[in-house]
Amino acid sequence: xxxxxxxxxxxxxxxxxxxxxxxxxxxxxxxxxxxxxxxxxxxxxxxxxxxxxxxxxxxxxxxxxxxxxxxxxxxxxxxxxxxxxxxxxxxxxxxxxxxxxxxxxxxxxxxxxxxxxxxxxxxxxxxxxxxxxxxxxxxxxxxxxxxxx
Numbered sequence: 260x261x262x263x264x265x266x267x268x269x270x271x272x273x274x275x276x277x278x279x280x281x282x283x284x285x286x287x288x289x290x291x292x293x294x295x296x297x298x299x300x301x302x303x304x305x306x307x308x309x310x311x312x313x314x315x316x317x318x319x320x321x322x323x324x325x326x327x328x329x330x331x332x333x334x335x336x337x338x339x340x341x342x343x344x345x346x347x348x349x350x351x352x353x354x355x356x357x358x359x360x361x362x363x364x365x366x367x368x369x370x371x372x373x374x375x376x377x378x379x380x381x382x383x384x385x386x387x388x389x390x391x392x393x394x395x396x397x398x399x400x401x402x403x404x405x406x407x408x
Contacts (some may be wrong), residue, residue: 261276376395
């Protein structure tokens, strides 16, 4: 077992984990965060997408929690779908999914929302927002209900 210290949804977090533990297993089984889902368990579907960054000033990047070892969280900032909502409002990515009826069964929705979250953050930092950047951001997310579109 090894100690991993990181920021989870804005809260300093410290836990013991085996070297072969994935971020997904750590979130769901150890820490009780159930919003991040396991779809394919091989990093292909995006249901397990979370956002991570090295410092508060750095941009967030998405990663597949099902295939990323938990020890890679050491000293980093991790955001899950549970960390997006503020006390007053949903995150714009969550609100857009509701307003545009972007979810069917909901299984892939947390991963899609996290991909949209990172895109929204980059756009708010001045990065271009185009249909191409949107397609690229969602390229790793599959929705079986819509025939993978």
